[in-house]
Amino acid sequence: MSSVVVAKAGGAKAPPRRSISSPLALILRLVILALLDAGAIWLMYNLLRDGAYALAIVIGVVTLLLNAIYLRSELYPLQWIGPSLALLGVFVIYPIFSTIYTAFTNYGDGHLLTKQVAIRQLEREMYLPEGAPLFEWTAYVSPQGEYLLWLESPETGEKFIARPGKPVEPVEGEAPAEIDGFRQLSRAERLRHTQNLVALEFGQPPQVFRVSERQIGRAAEYEQRYTYDSSQDVLIDNATGKVYRPIRGTFTADDGSTLRPGFRVVIGLDNFQRLLTNPALRGPFVSVFIWTVIFAAASVFITFALGLFLAIMFDVPEMPMRKLLRSLLLIPYAIPAFISVPIWVGLLNPQYGVVSNMIAGVFGSAPPWFSDPFWAKIGILLIQLWLGFPYMFVISTGALQALPSDVYEAAEIDGASPIQAFWNITLPLLMITMGPLLVASFAFNFNNFVVIELFNKGGPPMSGTISPVGHTDILVTYTYRIAFASGRGADLGYAAAITVAIFLILVIITYFQFRYTHMLEERSENV
Amino acid sequence: MRNKGILLSLLVVVALMLTACPGQPTPTPAPPAPAQEATPTEAPAAEVAPAEATPTEAPAEEAAPAAEVSLTIWADDTRARVLEALGKKFEAEYGIPVVVTEKGFGNIRDDLKVAGPAGEGPDIIIGAHDWLGELVENGLLAEIELGAAADQFLPAAVQAFIYDGKLYGMPYATENVAFVYNPDIVEQVPATWSEVTELAAELEGAGVVKQAYIRQEGDPYHFFPIQTAFGGYVFGLTEQGYDPNDVGIDSPGSIAAAVWLDNMYKAGHLKAGSAVDYDIMHAAFENGDAAMIITGPWALPRIRESGVPYVVTTIPGETQAAQPFLGVQGFMINAFSKNLLLAQTFLQEFVATEEAMQEIFDADPRPSAFMPVREKITDPDIAAFAAAGENGLPMPAIPEMSVVWSAWGDAIVLISQQREAPDVAFKNAAEQIRAAIAGSR
Numbered sequence: 001m002s003s004v005v006v007a008k009a010g011g012a013k014a015p016p017r018r019s020i021s022s023p024l025a026l027i028l029r030l031v032i033l034a035l036l037d038a039g040a041i042w043l044m045y046n047l048l049r050d051g052a053y054a055l056a057i058v059i060g061v062v063t064l065l066l067n068a069i070y071l072r073s074e075l076y077p078l079q080w081i082g083p084s085l086a087l088l089g090v091f092v093i094y095p096i097f098s099t100i101y102t103a104f105t106n107y108g109d110g111h112l113l114t115k116q117v118a119i120r121q122l123e124r125e126m127y128l129p130e131g132a133p134l135f136e137w138t139a140y141v142s143p144q145g146e147y148l149l150w151l152e153s154p155e156t157g158e159k160f161i162a163r164p165g166k167p168v169e170p171v172e173g174e175a176p177a178e179i180d181g182f183r184q185l186s187r188a189e190r191l192r193h194t195q196n197l198v199a200l201e202f203g204q205p206p207q208v209f210r211v212s213e214r215q216i217g218r219a220a221e222y223e224q225r226y227t228y229d230s231s232q233d234v235l236i237d238n239a240t241g242k243v244y245r246p247i248r249g250t251f252t253a254d255d256g257s258t259l260r261p262g263f264r265v266v267i268g269l270d271n272f273q274r275l276l277t278n279p280a281l282r283g284p285f286v287s288v289f290i291w292t293v294i295f296a297a298a299s300v301f302i303t304f305a306l307g308l309f310l311a312i313m314f315d316v317p318e319m320p321m322r323k324l325l326r327s328l329l330l331i332p333y334a335i336p337a338f339i340s341v342p343i344w345v346g347l348l349n350p351q352y353g354v355v356s357n358m359i360a361g362v363f364g365s366a367p368p369w370f371s372d373p374f375w376a377k378i379g380i381l382l383i384q385l386w387l388g389f390p391y392m393f394v395i396s397t398g399a400l401q402a403l404p405s406d407v408y409e410a411a412e413i414d415g416a417s418p419i420q421a422f423w424n425i426t427l428p429l430l431m432i433t434m435g436p437l438l439v440a441s442f443a444f445n446f447n448n449f450v451v452i453e454l455f456n457k458g459g460p461p462m463s464g465t466i467s468p469v470g471h472t473d474i475l476v477t478y479t480y481r482i483a484f485a486s487g488r489g490a491d492l493g494y495a496a497a498i499t500v501a502i503f504l505i506l507v508i509i510t511y512f513q514f515r516y517t518h519m520l521e522e523r524s525e526n527v
Numbered sequence: 528m529r530n531k532g533i534l535l536s537l538l539v540v541v542a543l544m545l546t547a548c549p550g551q552p553t554p555t556p557a558p559p560a561p562a563q564e565a566t567p568t569e570a571p572a573a574e575v576a577p578a579e580a581t582p583t584e585a586p587a588e589e590a591a592p593a594a595e596v597s598l599t600i601w602a603d604d605t606r607a608r609v610l611e612a613l614g615k616k617f618e619a620e621y622g623i624p625v626v627v628t629e630k631g632f633g634n635i636r637d638d639l640k641v642a643g644p645a646g647e648g649p650d651i652i653i654g655a656h657d658w659l660g661e662l663v664e665n666g667l668l669a670e671i672e673l674g675a676a677a678d679q680f681l682p683a684a685v686q687a688f689i690y691d692g693k694l695y696g697m698p699y700a701t702e703n704v705a706f707v708y709n710p711d712i713v714e715q716v717p718a719t720w721s722e723v724t725e726l727a728a729e730l731e732g733a734g735v736v737k738q739a740y741i742r743q744e745g746d747p748y749h750f751f752p753i754q755t756a757f758g759g760y761v762f763g764l765t766e767q768g769y770d771p772n773d774v775g776i777d778s779p780g781s782i783a784a785a786v787w788l789d790n791m792y793k794a795g796h797l798k799a800g801s802a803v804d805y806d807i808m809h810a811a812f813e814n815g816d817a818a819m820i821i822t823g824p825w826a827l828p829r830i831r832e833s834g835v836p837y838v839v840t841t842i843p844g845e846t847q848a849a850q851p852f853l854g855v856q857g858f859m860i861n862a863f864s865k866n867l868l869l870a871q872t873f874l875q876e877f878v879a880t881e882e883a884m885q886e887i888f889d890a891d892p893r894p895s896a897f898m899p900v901r902e903k904i905t906d907p908d909i910a911a912f913a914a915a916g917e918n919g920l921p922m923p924a925i926p927e928m929s930v931v932w933s934a935w936g937d938a939i940v941l942i943s944q945q946r947e948a949p950d951v952a953f954k955n956a957a958e959q960i961r962a963a964i965a966g967s968r
Contacts, residue, residue: 050645109661109664109665109926110664110665110926112640112644112665112666112667113644113665113666114644117644118666121666121862121863188620188621188622189622191596191621191623191868191869191872192596192621192622192623194866194868194869194872195596195865195866195869198866198867198868211868212868213669213867213868213871214669214670214671214672214867214868214871215672215871216672216674216868216871216872216875216876260663260664260666261664261665261666261667262664274966278966349801349802349807350800350801350802351798351801351802351803351807352807352810368800368944369802370800370802370944371799371800371802371943371944371946372800459745459937459940460940460941460944460946461937461938461940461941463941463946463947463951463952463955464947464951464955465955465959466958466959466962467934467959467962467963468930468933468934468937468956468959470937481933484929490661
């Protein structure tokens with residue numbers, strides 16, 4: 001107790017100074033920065049080695065800025081937000097630019113590797129010229145770690161001794177235990193040497209033997225299948241003489257034949273062009289877009305309406321068991337959608353679901369939640385209501401506390417009814433705090449992939465469309481279908497292009513929404 | 528200001544020192560197997576060595592610069608345990624440690640796509656044959672040889688691992704759906720799907736059962752055997768594998784199957800728009816509300832647990848025998864492995880043996896792809912599933928299949944919900960598939 005007092009007193013006596021001048025704090029700061037820099041350099045080293053140059057540069061720049069912020073006293077105010085700025089850069093801004101960049105590439109299945117790696121893999125491929133016999137090999141190793149091979153052809157009975165870089169010698173007889181001081185490797189031993197043996201060329205041109213990487217104990221005059229000519233940027237097939245040129249990330253010959261694997265390249269606007277000329281866009285796109293807007297707007301509206309209604313109801317102090325009920329109302333919010341949506345799917349099942357059976361018990365028949373386009377939409381909105389109202393309830397409850405009571409007194413004196421007071425005072429005042437949240441909620445639901453995918457994967461399917469699409473598909477799930485159920489597996493470049501397009505749509509919508517809420521705020525200032 | 532400069536250079540030096548530290552120690556591979564485990568396995572090693580090689584001088588003291596060699600395998604939890612035991616044997620015989628990393632089955636593929644090109648992947652993975660399209664197109668798999676035991680593998684399972692005329696996997700297990708019925712309700716197994724319709728009318732008419740045959744709504748995988756029974760197909764099968772230019776969803780046989788399905792809904796033997804999923808289907812079968820289903824060996828535990836009487840048998844045919852999709856699991860070799868020959872040797876000499884294949888089967892009993900083990904299956908249900916898959920067709924592994932699932936599934940849903948005529952639905956699905964395949968070129 002007393003020490004605290006002393007410390008406080010000491011602090012009060014000393015003139016307020018920047019921590020940078022205190023030696024202990026300075027050392028601490030330098031140690032932490034050094035650790036951070038060490039981590040960053042280590043990370044950058046690994047990233048550069050893996051060829052992730054962009055991310056390495058971003059991390060480098062961010063680290064430099066952090067160093068500047070904590071070492072330069074002019075940048076003192078930035079110290080408080082330094083860490084969050086750094087994280088923002090690495091985890092938000094970099095991914096955005098990375099996605100935009102990806103949208104201009106052919107990245108995806110079939111084009112996963114970099115050109116360098118793809119060439120390396122292609123150059124690794126071997127082939128056996130026609131008529132060349134297969135040999136069985138026995139390896140010998142010298143004390144210096146040099147190798148030689150004893151080769152035996154099972155068909156012709158030919159036998160050779162082959163050493164790296166020397167002409168092959170024909171021999172007779174059985175493989176001896178030792179040749180010129182080279183010791184024979186046992187069967188158990190030789191596996192440990194395969195990595196070295198496979199890398200060697202035994203013999204001298206024109207007769208060069210290589211150990212097969214696929215067939216155990218076999219060697220032959222394998223030749224490298226493809227050679228990359230960097231001066232012309234072409235890949236030459238040594239077996240046929242065909243020339244492959246890199247076209248859009250695939251080595252392609254003049255006759256149209258291609259080589260696997262392809263590689264990543266920038267392909268310009270091709271992905272966007274493909275998106276805009278996709279027949280799927282001309283077809284169901286418009287109806288999907290309309291439903292997306294309805295889905296997002298209706299989700300926000302109904303959850304807000306119910307949440308606000310409940311908040312006002314529980315704002316009345318006379319409400320019995322107010323606290324308990326308030327807590328209970330939060331339960332749907334506490335259960336993850338991954339659990340509650342599948343439960344709802346079960347509850348709504350037309351034949352076996354409890355809810356459907358109850359409705360059928362009262363009205364004679366239950367709505368076809370999964371097969372009728374209209375009822376599927378109602379179903380998904382009901383689930384949205386269940387999932388979303390507690391959030392709005394909590395927010396509204398908080399916002400209601402902040403409303404000034406004198407305005408209501410004035411309204412009462414002026415003879416306003418509670419309903420008039422709600423429409424003219426509560427709602428406009430609430431909108432100041434709630435407006436931006438509603439816009440955010442709209443943007444979230446615009447891209448609410450999880451609920452749609454868990455409920456019915458966008459079903460029921462539309463009939464007669466040009467690409468597979470369902471009646472409850474929103475833009476995100478629809479484009480997911482296009483991008484990942486395309487004819488060539490996962491097409492990440494194309495998916496990124498679609499993401500950018502959706503992002504632009506959202507930016508436009510959000511811009512107008514903010515203008516609208518801004519108008520609301522201006523109006524509320526006049527209340 | 529000068530102080531600042533010194534401080535900065537100090538900072539850089541410290542940073543460099545710190546980075547140097549974690550860089551240095553490379554993770555040393557697991558130490559040789561403990562003594563107690565080495566002793567029992569020493570005998571076979573001694574046996575094998577003199578068989579081929581002439582005596583050598585003390586291999587243990589050998590000074591050759593053999594780099595630190597080891598073999599890494601990615602496997603799911605059930606296979607990992609078996610492979611670890613095999614790896615011990617391999618190490619005892621060759622002195623090369625085998626590191627088995629346990630991963631979720633589905634993660635193996637995704638992780639390989641990242642780790643493989645970065646040079647951090649394993650030498651061997653286990654996986655499903657329908658990953659081939661994705662992995663081979665990305666250049667992640669090396670060609671494989673089956674070795675001496677090549678003719679002991681189930682031909683259809685080997686066929687499944689052939690992509691573009693080349694073999695990329697060593698199969699160890701197959702799985703496929705079969706016809707499962709309740710013998711208390713169904714006395715005579717229907718031989719054709721027309722008989723299923725008749726039987727449904729009879730049983731439901733007599734009030735013996737609520738719904739004779741029940742199926743998952745809009746599930747193409749379970750519908751495929753019915754489609755093939757009527758002579759339909761998905762992609763034409765050639766010597767080179769499936770042909771993406773030959774879409775068979777609107778072939779006469781496929782449409783005949785769709786019409787049969789439509790009639791089942793029209794007659795009320797299947798309930799239109801009932802949104803039956805896997806769980807509902809099984810619950811109905813297990814509590815006796817339904818008498819016939821198509822399901823796979825993965826459902827055996829729950830059927831057995833429910834206590835309902837059941838018989839597993841081959842799927843009814845129609846104009847020809849039904850052919851379910853065959854899923855094949857196997858070993859594949861990472862094309863980026865630094866020691867392909869070592870991986871090949873491990874597979875050919877240690878995995879392609881009756882003993883190892885039996886152990887893999889015992890750990891997770893599903894029909895083995897290795898004939899000597901497959902023929903010895905004693906569990907009648909597993910044997911019945913194996914028999915039902917005898918003429919199965921490998922599930923297409925070509926990337927074009929990804930568009931087929933959604934279009935084909937949607938068509939079946941539209942029929943199940945009675946919102947589109949069967950021929951219209953299937954023809955439109957085929958058009959959607961052709962358009963998507965053409966669009967991605």
